Amino acid sequence: MPVNSERRLSIAERVIEVLAEVAEDNVVRTDPDIPLFEQDVLDSLRTVDLILALTKEFGVDISPAELDRSLWATPKHIVAFMEAKVGV
Numbered sequence: 001m002p003v004n005s006e007r008r009l010s011i012a013e014r015v016i017e018v019l020a021e022v023a024e025d026n027v028v029r030t031d032p033d034i035p036l037f038e039q040d041v042l043d044s045l046r047t048v049d050l051i052l053a054l055t056k057e058f059g060v061d062i063s064p065a066e067l068d069r070s071l072w073a074t075p076k077h078i079v080a081f082m083e084a085k086v087g088v
Contacts, residue, residue: 011079027039033076047072
């Protein structure tokens with residue numbers, strides 16, 4: 001049986017990858033508790049882009065009504081939201 005040299009990314013890793021790409025900021029990779037809106041890592045436009053990117057990445061529907069800034073305040077919060085959404 002061949003050894004797979006690529007390991008499968010966890011949901012958390014995939015969320016952080018998408019977030020870093022949308023935010024165009026690698027700080028989300030190193031600081032899971034950074035306040036995204038207060039530090040201007042996310043704004044309303046990037047949040048919409050993030051919803052679309054996460055929907056595409058995970059194949060789940062995310063309604064704008066589900067978006068509560070307190071649930072999306074930090075990278076850690078977004079990971080927890082998506083893990084719950086995906087059913088982990």
